[in-house]
Amino acid sequence: MGYLRRLPRFEYLAPQSVAAACDALAEYRGEARLLAGGTDLILQMRRREIAPRYVIGLKGISGLAFIREEAGGNLVIGAMTTIHAIESSAIVREKCNLLFQVANEMGSPEIRQVATIGGNLAGALPCADFPPALIVLGAKVKLESRRGERWVPVEDFYLKFEQTVRSAEELLTAIQVPAQPAASGGVYIKFHDRHSMDMTTTGVGAFVSVDKERRAFRDVKIALGSSAPVPLRATKAEALLRGHAFTDEALEEAAEIACSEAEPRSSWRAQREFRLDLIRVLIRRALRDAWNTALGE
Numbered sequence: 226m227g228y229l230r231r232l233p234r235f236e237y238l239a240p241q242s243v244a245a246a247c248d249a250l251a252e253y254r255g256e257a258r259l260l261a262g263g264t265d266l267i268l269q270m271r272r273r274e275i276a277p278r279y280v281i282g283l284k285g286i287s288g289l290a291f292i293r294e295e296a297g298g299n300l301v302i303g304a305m306t307t308i309h310a311i312e313s314s315a316i317v318r319e320k321c322n323l324l325f326q327v328a329n330e331m332g333s334p335e336i337r338q339v340a341t342i343g344g345n346l347a348g349a350l351p352c353a354d355f356p357p358a359l360i361v362l363g364a365k366v367k368l369e370s371r372r373g374e375r376w377v378p379v380e381d382f383y384l385k386f387e388q389t390v391r392s393a394e395e396l397l398t399a400i401q402v403p404a405q406p407a408a409s410g411g412v413y414i415k416f417h418d419r420h421s422m423d424m425t426t427t428g429v430g431a432f433v434s435v436d437k438e439r440r441a442f443r444d445v446k447i448a449l450g451s452s453a454p455v456p457l458r459a460t461k462a463e464a465l466l467r468g469h470a471f472t473d474e475a476l477e478e479a480a481e482i483a484c485s486e487a488e489p490r491s492s493w494r495a496q497r498e499f500r501l502d503l504i505r506v507l508i509r510r511a512l513r514d515a516w517n518t519a520l521g522e
């Protein structure tokens with residue numbers, strides 16, 4: 226954390242279309258940064274962590290802020306959609322309550338008015354709340370450049386600390402969330418010290434589909450935030466639960482396994498041991514809540 230100073234000098238570009246933004250990215254490559262809501266970028270610039278020569282503002286591209294349901298039930302969200310728009314969306318509430326939970330718990334009302342889902346994903350902060358939730362939902366991001374477009378699963382989007390597979394020429398334009406199967410439910414639970422001001426100390430996303438007759442897990446996905454340099458999927462813990470009956474012992478064992486998969490660090494926010502304790506507790510809670518949601522209880 227550094228002191229906030231005046232913004233460094235930069236040239237501001239305001240493309241009015243995705244194609245024009247891609248042209249600007251191709252022309253200025255490593256010298257340019259995209260500006261969405263600016264809730265991360267402006268602070269990074271004022272702390273002098275980055276000082277881009279060109280800032281490409283995305284606000285003028287109206288076609289990037291939308292939420293719609295596709296044929297087949299997939300939900301597609303434009304990268305410039307604000308967190309407030311997501312928490313206020315009737316389609317999100319109806320089709321994917323997990324995304325409503327994440328949006329509703331993020332930052333303060335002021336932050337939610339300007340911060341975007343695209344900025345939350347592309348910023349690649351390990352404590353960002355949307356990546357673990359979108360990973361358990363099996364979501365993909367759309368990347369566009371002059372060369373064309375590609376879809377990347379959110380799970381494969383993150384390479385290492387604050388680094389993604391997005392090249393300097395690519396713009397993240399949309400997020401696609403697949404339709405959820407019957408008898409399934411998802412939950413995101415986070416721990417943070419002060420509501421609305423503090424970033425997440427540890428976050429857990431869980432998504433389960435259940436076999437009601439056998440009272441067993443059909444499928445389980447668990448993803449952790451602030452528990453490694455990138456959002457992390459706890460695949461070994463998931464494997465233990467898949468097909469397993471829902472019991473307290475199984476949840477406890479899965480939580481222990483997930484702790485062995487996590488690599489949390491000690492920081493001024495929390496010690497590694499405390500984060501591991503949080504993972505242990507939050508995973509059990511998230512799985513139980515997801516199970517109850519899937520059963521409709």
Ligand SMILES: Cc1cc2nc3c(=O)[nH]c(=O)nc-3n(C[C@H](O)[C@H](O)[C@H](O)COP(=O)(O)OP(=O)(O)OC[C@H]3O[C@@H](n4cnc5c(N)ncnc54)[C@H](O)[C@@H]3O)c2cc1C
Nearest residue numbers: 259261262263264265266332341344345347348353354397
């Ligand atoms: C007080 C406060 C509280 C906060 N609380 C939370 C919280 O609870 N949970 C949480 O997850 N975050 C939180 N944040 C962090 C931040 O608000 C979010 O990460 C937000 O979603 C970032 O979106 P933005 O539109 O402001 O991104 P910006 O700051 O504009 O951009 C962030 C990064 O993404 C890049 N980028 C933006 N859009 C695109 C795009 N379409 N394609 C490619 N790259 C792009 C930018 O170049 C930049 O590197 C908080 C921040 C503050 C200041």
